[in-house]
Structures are given as structure tokens and as C-alpha cells.
Amino acid sequence: MIIKGYKSNYFLCLSLILMLCLSCNKEEGIKTPLERIQENYTQMPEEQISRSSDNSIFASYTNPTERYGHGILGDKIEGGQLVIASEENTYELNLPDNYVFEDIRPRMYDVDGDGQLEFITIRSDVNKGAGIVIYKIIVDQLIEHARVLEIGSQNRWLNIVAIDDLDNDGIVEIAWIQTPHIGGILKVAKIQSGILNVISETSLYSNHAIGKTNLCLSLLRQVENQKVIYVPTQSRDAVVGFTFDGNDLHEFETIEMDVDFSLPLNVQLNLSNTIVEEEDNCIL
Numbered sequence: 001m002i003i004k005g006y007k008s009n010y011f012l013c014l015s016l017i018l019m020l021c022l023s024c025n026k027e028e029g030i031k032t033p034l035e036r037i038q039e040n041y042t043q044m045p046e047e048q049i050s051r052s053s054d055n056s057i058f059a060s061y062t063n064p065t066e067r068y069g070h071g072i073l074g075d076k077i078e079g080g081q082l083v084i085a086s087e088e089n090t091y092e093l094n095l096p097d098n099y100v101f102e103d104i105r106p107r108m109y110d111v112d113g114d115g116q117l118e119f120i121t122i123r124s125d126v127n128k129g130a131g132i133v134i135y136k137i138i139v140d141q142l143i144e145h146a147r148v149l150e151i152g153s154q155n156r157w158l159n160i161v162a163i164d165d166l167d168n169d170g171i172v173e174i175a176w177i178q179t180p181h182i183g184g185i186l187k188v189a190k191i192q193s194g195i196l197n198v199i200s201e202t203s204l205y206s207n208h209a210i211g212k213t214n215l216c217l218s219l220l221r222q223v224e225n226q227k228v229i230y231v232p233t234q235s236r237d238a239v240v241g242f243t244f245d246g247n248d249l250h251e252f253e254t255i256e257m258d259v260d261f262s263l264p265l266n267v268q269l270n271l272s273n274t275i276v277e278e279e280d281n282c283i284l
């Protein structure tokens with residue numbers, strides 16, 4: 001009996017020590033990836049953090065800065081830093097003083113098919129306006145993988161429309177509208193490492209209203225074996241669907257409707273098989 005009692009006390013002590021250790025760890029610093037971004041970095045006013053569909057990767061702009069006075073997204077506070085957090089690591093990239101992230105939150109998409117997500121951002125040069133930069137994690141660092149060169153003049157912006165393999169050739173494309181408030185040119189490029197070249201473009205479309213944070217004014221839809229991207233016209237009185245095939249944009253259909261630029265397009269236009277994914281094509 002004495003031996004039995006000794007054993008049970010011994011195991012009781014072990015259990016208590018184990019519970020104490022677990023509780024210590026929790027209180028002293030094992031943070032989730034989301035907590036690491038929220039607690040270790042200065043947040044933007046919008047406090048928006050992107051998350052991958054499996055909740056394993058989180059991405060956010062941080063270190064707010066007022067060094068670019070454009071203010072197209074409602075205030076003149078833009079991101080000075082990109083932070084990515086996974087279960088294992090936190091990666092950060094600080095922009096030089098002539099750049100800001102003029103965006104709401106980063107998009108995530110495996111653009112090169114290697115099974116790892118890349119991070120698609122709208123980055124503006126304070127003298128040359130907006131461009132697109134796609135970052136990739138290589139050897140524990142955020143590295144520029146591909147980019148669309150800046151528009152060329154300050155206070156000129158662009159908004160991303162879709163990131164997907166639009167023509168089913170195995171290469172992911174990116175579509176965007178350059179200067180959605182003045183002339184609105186819808187452009188498409190194939191994503192490969194380096195500087196991206198525009199393959200096709202067409203004008204007088206728009207997917208943003210000055211001063212708004214609603215970047216979700218385009219739609220991607222699967223129609224049989226084709227992908228169709230839908231964007232409002234600049235005059236906001238119709239939505240036009242385009243396919244991308246043979247390196248050209250082709251008009252698929254025009255839907256006449258008044259578009260409210262303060263609301264996401266997917267809540268105004270009820271189409272079957274639309275692809276609305278928070279992580280890459282519906283930023284609010």
C-alpha cells in the first residue's frame with residue numbers, strides 16, 4: 001500500500017508540473033501566426049489581415065506611413081511594410097522610402113505552381129505611381145518574384161481584377177485596370193519571374209471609386225471550360241465579361257445594369273459559378 005501511494009503521488013506531481021509548464025508556455029509567448037502580426041507590428045487603420053484558405057498563412061501591410069500624399073483609398077496612410085506569418089516563421093519586408101503599399105491587404109496565390117503561396121501587392125513609387133509586385137519566400141526571405149512596372153506618373157493607381165490561369169495553358173495570368181478613374185485600361189499579363197509584359201488590353205473600364213476601400217468590383221466566373229472576367233464600364237452602366245484566349249481579350253457578354261461602386265460586384269450581379277475568393281480576388 002505504501003508503494004502504491006508513493007506511485008500515485010509521484011504521478012500526481014508529474015501531472016501538475018506538466019500542466020504548469022503548458023500553462024507557462026501559453027502565457028509566455030507561444031503566439032499564433034495571427035497574434036504575431038497583430039501584437040508585434042504596427043497595424044494599418046483598416047486592420048485587415050489576409051489568411052490562406054487553410055488558415056496556415058497570414059499576410060498584412062504594417063508600419064503605416066504618410067510619405068505618399070495620394071490618398072486614393074480614403075486616407076493618406078499607406079503600408080510601409082509587408083508581414084507574412086506561418087506556423088513556423090514570420091517574414092517581413094520593409095519598403096525603401098520612395099515606395100508604399102497603396103493597397104488594403106495582400107493577395108495570396110500560388111502563381112508558379114510550386115505548391116507555395118506567393119503574395120501579390122499593389123506597390124506605388126511616390127514619383128512614378130502604382131505598380132504590381134509579387135513576392136515569394138525563398139530561403140526564409142521575401143523576394144520579388146515578378147512585377148508590373150509603375151504607371152510612370154505620381155498619383156496614378158491601378159486595381160487588380162483577377163489572378164488565375166485564364167486561358168488554361170498552365171501559366172497563371174494577372175489582370176488589372178490601370179487608372180480606373182481616368183480612362184480605365186484593362187490589361188492582362190502572364191506571370192513569370194521578372195518584369196511582366198502586357199499581352200492584351202482594352203479601355204474604358206473601372207473597378208474602383210476614388211476614396212473607397214472596396215477593391216472587389218470585378219468577378220471571375222467558370223463557364224464550361226472557359227474563365228470569364230467581369231468588369232464594370234467606366235460609365236458604371238454595364239458590366240462586360242471577357243475571356244482571354246489566343247493572347248487576346250474577347251468580349252463574352254455585356255450585362256446592362258447600374259453598378260454601385262460602394263458595394264462588391266458579387267452582391268450586385270448574380271451569376272452562376274462565380275469564383276469569389278477572399279484570399280486573392282475580393283479585397284474589401
Ligand SMILES: [Ca+2]
Nearest residue numbers: 110112114116
Ligand atoms: Ca508558388
Ligand SMILES: [Ca+2]
Nearest residue numbers: 165167169171
Ligand atoms: Ca494561362
